[in-house]
Amino acid sequence: MKTVLITGCSSGYGKATAEHFIKQGWNVVATMRKPDPAFLGEPSQRLRVVQLDVTNNDSIVQAIGQGIAAFGKIDVLVNNAGIGLFSAFEVTPMETVREVFETNTFGVMAMTQAMIPLMRERGEGAIVNVTSSVCFAGMPMVAPYAASKFAIEGFTEALFFELESIGVRVRLVEPGYGPGTAFTANGMDRMNGLISPPYQAYAGQLMAQFGTTGAVTTPDQVAAAVFAAVTEESEMLRFPAGPDSAHLANARWNSTDEQFLTGMRSMLRMKR
Numbered sequence: 001m002k003t004v005l006i007t008g009c010s011s012g013y014g015k016a017t018a019e020h021f022i023k024q025g026w027n028v029v030a031t032m033r034k035p036d037p038a039f040l041g042e043p044s045q046r047l048r049v050v051q052l053d054v055t056n057n058d059s060i061v062q063a064i065g066q067g068i069a070a071f072g073k074i075d076v077l078v079n080n081a082g083i084g085l086f087s088a089f090e091v092t093p094m095e096t097v098r099e100v101f102e103t104n105t106f107g108v109m110a111m112t113q114a115m116i117p118l119m120r121e122r123g124e125g126a127i128v129n130v131t132s133s134v135c136f137a138g139m140p141m142v143a144p145y146a147a148s149k150f151a152i153e154g155f156t157e158a159l160f161f162e163l164e165s166i167g168v169r170v171r172l173v174e175p176g177y178g179p180g181t182a183f184t185a186n187g188m189d190r191m192n193g194l195i196s197p198p199y200q201a202y203a204g205q206l207m208a209q210f211g212t213t214g215a216v217t218t219p220d221q222v223a224a225a226v227f228a229a230v231t232e233e234s235e236m237l238r239f240p241a242g243p244d245s246a247h248l249a250n251a252r253w254n255s256t257d258e259q260f261l262t263g264m265r266s267m268l269r270m271k272r
Contacts (some may be wrong), residue, residue, distance in 0.1 A: 014080040
């Protein structure tokens with residue numbers, strides 16, 4: 001029986017992914033900052049809920065150790081933990097930018113670096129990094145967040161080749177916009193005071209536009225994409241998750257740069 005360790009499982013995409021793997025018969029090490037053993041409802045012998053702060057190296061080592069103690073090994077790492085930020089970059093403090101990078105970028109790198117030796121020794125394993133559809137289209141008002149996710153895209157693509165030599169598969173899952181998730185709510189809290197007057201009208205337009213679109217991503221779609229990235233015998237690196245992400249990916253891959261940017265500019269232009 002295989003074991004997956006998933007970061008950021010308290011809600012949203014991480015919670016849905018943990019539940020999906022449990023239903024598929026996997027052992028799951030579900031990690032979160034504030035552990036809730038009942039987060040999936042009924043207890044399971046194939047589930048361990050472990051405290052983890054991906055920005056703390058001691059916490060990383062302890063969480064991995066607890067997962068191995070529970071199930072004997074960890075076959076797959078899913079780096080899902082992340083924080084959102086919706087803000088005007090002009091007034092976003094660098095402290096806040098660094099906070100986003102600490103979790104979304106350096107946390108992913110630290111988890112990955114901690115797991116690679118264990119997978120190398122066994123000659124097999126898989127690492128899935130959850131990024132975002134902003135890596136197909138860098139949306140306005142999310143510049144630091146987009147930068148943190150773009151960094152992981154480059155990191156993952158490099159490891160796709162590097163770790164193949166030791167038998168470890170590396171994949172990306174790129175969710176679209178998921179309104180109503182805790183991730184989105186956390187981002188909204190963090191943006192308080194970071195939309196200065198020159199950007200308020202535009203930010204309001206964008207939020208209204210994102211909130212009414214019909215092509216959004218659900219947690220179950222992300223969970224299915226993560227499971228496919230882990231289990232499919234494929235040479236694919238990228239797995240868009242959700243109809244909006246798939247649409248952006250298709251537009252980006254099948255348009256010239258000028259065509260794509262023209263289309264995005266038309267969609268995102270300030271309406272007066």
